[in-house]
Amino acid sequence: MSKSAVAKRYAIALFELARENDTLVTTRDDLKEIKAAWQQDADVQALFASPKLPLAKKKELIRTVFGSASPAVVNMLQLLVEKKRLNELPAIVEEFSALSNDAQGIAEATVYSTRALTDEERAHISSAFAQEVGKGSLHIHNVIDPSLIGGLRIQIGNRIYDNTLSSKLTRLKRNLIG
Numbered sequence: 001m002s003k004s005a006v007a008k009r010y011a012i013a014l015f016e017l018a019r020e021n022d023t024l025v026t027t028r029d030d031l032k033e034i035k036a037a038w039q040q041d042a043d044v045q046a047l048f049a050s051p052k053l054p055l056a057k058k059k060e061l062i063r064t065v066f067g068s069a070s071p072a073v074v075n076m077l078q079l080l081v082e083k084k085r086l087n088e089l090p091a092i093v094e095e096f097s098a099l100s101n102d103a104q105g106i107a108e109a110t111v112y113s114t115r116a117l118t119d120e121e122r123a124h125i126s127s128a129f130a131q132e133v134g135k136g137s138l139h140i141h142n143v144i145d146p147s148l149i150g151g152l153r154i155q156i157g158n159r160i161y162d163n164t165l166s167s168k169l170t171r172l173k174r175n176l177i178g
Contacts, residue, residue, distance in 0.1 A: 004091045010076065011095030017072050019103065028100045030069040034077070035093040048086050055082060105136035112145045112153040112164075129154060129161070 018027040038044065048058055058081045066074055080086045101108060111117060111125060117140070126138040133156050145153075150165035 004088060006085060007088045007091035007095050010080070010085075010088065010092045011099060014072060014076050014092070015096055015099040015103075018070075018100075021072070023070055023072070024100050024103065027070055027073060028097055030073045031093045031096055034066060034069065034073070035090055038089055045086075048081060101139065107133050107135040107138050107156050108141070109138040110141045110143055110155045112143045112148060112155075114144065114146055114148050114150060116144060117142045125152070125154065129156060132161075133157070133159065 014027065015024075018024045047053060047061075059078045062077045062081060063074060066077060069077075076092075077086070077089075080089065080092075097108075100106075107130065109125075109129065111122075117125070122140050122142070126140060130137050138156065148164040148166050149169070151163045151168075152161075153164050153167075154161040
């Protein structure tokens with residue numbers, strides 16, 4: 001979670017606007033795509049940080065490149081460019097996602113497994129563990145980790161549920177050694 005007060009203010013403003021317009025899901029999806037594109041290309045970041053490119057050109061570039069996003073997202077990006085705070089974009093997206101998920105009763109979960117989870121497995125994990133954390137459902141991010149040997153490790157916020165074969169072997173070893 002971001003510690004930036006600036007990111008939190010922008011995220012709250014965008015969240016309130018998206019909630020008013022009933023576009024929470026589409027706004028969150030737009031922001032995640034933009035964040036991925038932003039973090040993937042250092043040249044784009046350098047271009048927007050460059051003082052040689054006039055503000056009007058930067059705004060026009062945002063309208064052109066991100067025009068398919070919701071108008072609220074495009075306007076926020078233009079405001080960030082104007083205020084020279086585009087570097088706050090990843091933190092704003094994280095804050096917005098947290099607000100959106102909380103409003104929809106969704107928790108973020110990272111599931112570590114030895115192979116990719118099927119949709120059925122994701123649904124089963126979501127229904128079983130969402131109740132544990134008092135949410136309606138989980139948004140699952142699956143991380144493949146062959147070192148687990150088998151089983152799952154699930155992280156929801158600061159809670160970790162570890163039912164992996166590697167952790168069981170470690171506990172067994174500890175018990176046998178003393």
